[in-house]
Amino acid sequence: MGHPKITVFMAAYNQADFIKHSINSILIQSFPDFELIVVDDGSTDDTVSIAKSFNDERIRLIQNESNKGLIYTRNLLLTLAKGEYIAILDADDIAYPNRLELQYKYLLANPDVVLCGGHAAIINEHSEKTGTKLMVPIDNTVDLFMLFGNPFVNSTTMFKTNVFIELGGYQNYTISEDFDLFIRMAEKYQVANLDETLVDYRIHSNNTSSLNLDIRLANERKIISSMQEHIGLTNHAKWINLHVELFNWSLSKTHLGDYLNLFHELKLANNISKRYNPERFNRFLFNKWMEILISDQINGLNLKWYFKTEIFERNYFNFKKFRRAAKNSLKQILD
Template sequence: MASTPSVSVIIPALNCAPFISAAIESVLKQGGDQLEVLVIDDGSTDETANIVRSYPSPVHLLRTQTPRSGAAAARNVGLRHAHGRLIAFLDGDDVWLPGKLALQTSTLENHPDVALVCTRGGRWEPDNESYEQAHQRFITADATSEPTDFYPAGWIYHMLLLRPAWVWTSTVVMRRELVEKVGEFDESLRLGQDYEYWLRCSRETQILRVAKVLALYRQHANNSTNKPRNRNFELEVVQRALDRWGRHGPDGQAADKKQIKKRFARMHFRMGYQHFWAGDPRIAAKEFYHSIRTNPRAWRAWAYASASAVRGLFVPTPRNQKPPSGGERRHGE
């Protein structure tokens, strides 16, 4: 490599052929001549790899050692090959909006005590709205926001415990030094591995979230967080954080106990809701029961628990169905 890049952008991809060009182009259009774009193919069976190969430097194709190792493994491959002093992330089906990278790099330059800057993200349904229309929509919506408006800001561990969407992976830019402190993503988590990573980061640094939408979360049928799972990754991550660090952040601020209980109830409800509509009423009923047990005033859980019990009398349990343990994280602005 001719010169050390200032920013390495890590893009995990699995069967992203319809989307990967838009993701790469949204990075390249950020400008600057010191970019490194690392696309890590996790065993795609479509044209993803060939599309990535068609791009000249600074776009580079890497592969996970084992196909379908998961997003955590793919991002870790990127981290091991990244040369930039700053590390940014983008999923292969998402896109950045113009000016994102310049604003975040200047923010880090102006705040030497901060090692991670993220932004708001916006939901985008390409079937109903073009990229340009979505961009204009958020320009209009954010007209009163200044580039120096941050929320949340500071030591936000206690806030992340209650709301993972405060830090969305496709918006993150962080210093290499922070990566060296917190290490790699946890590959044992098929979902929620990024949330677990940002919780670890929030123990090591203050975080700034730019109050502007500067990335788009593409809505499509194959979004991984739309699929019901038999393991509640999000709940595991929160419980692990509480067991390790408790409710208090490094600055002493604490997540409210009642709000934590409500969060656990919501996580159980969310998994139950997904399984209910996926045709697994018995699994759904167990999750709704846990939701009610955690928060007896969860009226929707009561309603769905009753509906699940009735449906469970008539719908056979799917074959090879493993016992459930929870729900999964959703993206939010």
């Protein structure tokens, strides 16, 4: 095929129930200049025979000798990818027909951006829409959002192949290897999300992240620890558990003062290290603090919590936020 503009990558392990729909969703893309690399990771069902049933020269089927795992399989991209960009689609998800075109045009128009994703609509194992979506941040805080969650749906991501190679591909963070890669990209380059729904994201009992929760949480702790160190947070081990709670949105009202102290320490550390632009970082922390205060887990607080000097800046606090704060505080009094 020479050198197509985009390499679409699909790792597959025992996805016979879904892979036909996933492959079809790529073959009908409005943007035709791509190759589709399907790597079967030692499937024991009909995944391979289904992939072989397609007669399209843009498909390259690779078979691992045995089950090597997702990191090994994804890192085959380091040598296999011919495209200028790599687009990820899991073998149980479905790309929208204009997905590649939208992302390619965006990256072409924004050459400083090396990674972009978008929203995803959730479907079940019967390909029925559930009515819910995975909505990702679309403003200029995508890189800051990483401090408290993954701002990308992996199956929507497209990134520059040369940057992927430069960074050495995926590292040994099982289940969180994509998040680790995105963080390393954001540390050196610009990243973004489109305000577009790009894929149907399938939720079912065999989702990798669901089956390996303990491994994911352990690797998230390592990633969070590394992010704290890069900001320059001293004695960061003290703050890990609190940060993990915030990252997974498992909030505790009794820890509210501790969350405030963590934010204050992050703010002070970044003012020194300049890891992020301090004004942008401080504003982001304030908005995140407001988000915590009005969450269902914390809601109904005395108004004083909104004006803590550790985090409060007058120019961050607009009338709309004040009205929301006052409403929540009044609710506590009336209850």
